[in-house]
Amino acid sequence: MASLVSHVSRLIPATTGGRWRNHAAELSLFAGCYLLYLFLRGLIFEGDAQALANAERVIALETSLGIFFEEPLQQWCVTFAKPVVLLLNLVYIVTYWPVILGAALLLYLNRHSLYNGYRNLIVAHLLLALAIFTLFPLAPPFKTGLLADTIQLYGPSFYGSPEMASFYNTNAAMPSLHFSWTCILAWLFLREVKGWYRYLGIAYPLLTLAAILVTGNHFLLDAAVGAALIPLAYLVAKVGERGWKKWSESQHRRFSGKPFSP
Numbered sequence: 326m327a328s329l330v331s332h333v334s335r336l337i338p339a340t341t342g343g344r345w346r347n348h349a350a351e352l353s354l355f356a357g358c359y360l361l362y363l364f365l366r367g368l369i370f371e372g373d374a375q376a377l378a379n380a381e382r383v384i385a386l387e388t389s390l391g392i393f394f395e396e397p398l399q400q401w402c403v404t405f406a407k408p409v410v411l412l413l414n415l416v417y418i419v420t421y422w423p424v425i426l427g428a429a430l431l432l433y434l435n436r437h438s439l440y441n442g443y444r445n446l447i448v449a450h451l452l453l454a455l456a457i458f459t460l461f462p463l464a465p466p467f468k469t470g471l472l473a474d475t476i477q478l479y480g481p482s483f484y485g486s487p488e489m490a491s492f493y494n495t496n497a498a499m500p501s502l503h504f505s506w507t508c509i510l511a512w513l514f515l516r517e518v519k520g521w522y523r524y525l526g527i528a529y530p531l532l533t534l535a536a537i538l539v540t541g542n543h544f545l546l547d548a549a550v551g552a553a554l555i556p557l558a559y560l561v562a563k564v565g566e567r568g569w570k571k572w573s574e575s576q577h578r579r580f581s582g583k584p585f586s587p
Contacts, residue, residue, distance in 0.1 A: 351433070358451055365459045366494040376464040376496035383463065383499070383544050384471070392545055395538050396471050402539050403475070410539060414476050417536040418484050420529070421503055428510055443513060445566060447506065450558035454500050457550070462496040467541035475540045501543045505551030507533040 370376070387393035402410050432440035467474040476485055483489070507530040514526030537543040 354448070358448060362451075362455060362458075362494065365455055366497075367462075368459055370462050370496075373464060373468065373496065376462040377468060379461055380464040380466070380469050380498075380544075383546055384469070387544060387546060395466055395541070395544060399472050399475070399539050399541060403473070407479075410475050411479055413536040413539045414479060414481070416532055417476065417503070417540050417542065418481065420507070420533065420536075424529075425506060425510065428513070439517070442562075443509065445562040446509060446555075446558055449562040449565065450505060450509070450554055451502070453554050453558055453561065454497075454502060454505075454551070457500060458494060458497040461499060462494075463498040463544075463547070464496050465498045465542045466544055468495075472541035474542075476542075498543050499547040500551030500554055501537055501547040502551060503537050503543065504530060504533055504548040505555055508552055508555060 384393055387395075399410075402413075429440065429444070432443065465474075466472040474485065476482065511526040511530050514529070515523055518526065534548055537548065538545065
């Protein structure tokens, strides 16, 4: 995928300058992923009917496994620990995109080779997740009526409001990207940060897990599937990197010594 970005950069006008061409290519990759995410939304199953039916299946499976505790957990927190609910509402919002994009920017500017590896892992994980979103649309728990949407109930209600619905897939609960991508960042934190406080990285996905369950946005199985996809995404990313490297080398040999225009 790093090679993919380099090939995309060739489509950017040369007058833009090498550095800015790379920046534009990187942004184009993420824009393309987002557009694909929107394109696949409701491509096979339209409306909420299939997503709600799948939610009932997940509830039945969790119940049979004895792990359907999302409803009593939320009820207990709302009744006895409302400040915790308000905190987890903010955790769900503030510690996701701001942290992910902030970490990506820091790596991109300071550790570009490390950034490439984690970027490839995230993109591979997203592609696998998109396949599941498309084939197995799943409504979040609060849509079933068993749990409340605590963000809409207690705020900040702008997040996840009907006005925002056109910008994301409202039936893409499984896998939970919220949880799985924070696990990937925790892995980065544990590998790269020195000292005892590196283990604070473990708190990040655990806090996120509490947030996605208590706010009613995900089932426990959503988090489990998201985490299970990480090693598979890692393999897909590595295979993709090797494939692009071989293709780039073959193209270089093919056009070596010859004028080449993309």
